[in-house]
Amino acid sequence: MLHKLFTLPFKAVIKVGEIIKEEADRELYDLDFIQQQLIQLQTLLEMDEITEEYYQEREEELLLRYEVAKEKEQEKLDELEE
């Protein structure tokens, strides 16, 4: 697979790169995905599988991502309104 990737034309490699980035962006800035992760985090805390400290760190990170995702959503909405 790796060999095949290197024999692809440069454009195709860029395309693969774009797809990978899109997937990463989806996970990073997908509101449903972020909310699902927050629920999972809350469940882990309730089950004593993680510490309160870890919970807070991770929650903060997820809430920041949520805020960015919402901003992106708002930008899209503003573009549509223009």
Next chain:
Amino acid sequence: MKNKVGVYTFCSIKKREPSTFGFVQFENKQTQVYTVHYKDIAMVVAKVPLKIYTPKKENLLAHQTVVSSVMKEHAVIPISFGNVFKTEEDVKILLEKLYIQFNQLFPQIENKIEVGVKVIGKKEWLKNEIEKNASIFHLKKEIKNKPKDAAFYDRIKLGDLTRNYFSSLQEQIVSDVFAPLSKLSVSSKQNDVLTERMLLNAAFLIDCHKETEFDQKVNECYQKWGDKVDFKYSGPWPPYNFINIKLKIEG
């Protein structure tokens, strides 16, 4: 967005006359909960500063508290957390667009509630069960006797065996807990399990008059499995898992 006021949406109800539902506190600001109407349906809303509300505990609780209090008197179509519109007019346009869809949904959720059942394997029981599994036990022993690098593929195999074993436990719980509870519900749904030890994460839509019968069935399941697993039985919720309106921008 600074200093601008927006309209936060909680849920929709079937109602023609304007109503209020007490107050909600969002990030230290208290504001009245009221309805915005289109024909005979209404959106339960509150005027809030126009900004992004993150789903932190206090905000989620504020959202949920309003929906729960509306639920005491009405069948509700829940709206997902965090949707703020610029004006009441925008909310009316949304209601107009969703009018037919909402009118079809209301009779389906009248006198129905959602409950959640999560089944989580107790650590000690899971450990004992895994140790009882002959193939896992032998492979673990083999790995222990091999140098770390040489046991690489065995470790992958052990991971697969353990996963398969957990899947078989999940199937057991589905047939022993999920299936009988589903029979008593109008609709049921299995969500993804959220942790390794979680064996079932299910939601059920039940008729209000069957709530006691459903409770009894959950108790029966608990009697049978309670020494091996923990049950997290929650609700009543609005039908989040069956009709949660997620407002998404397309284009």
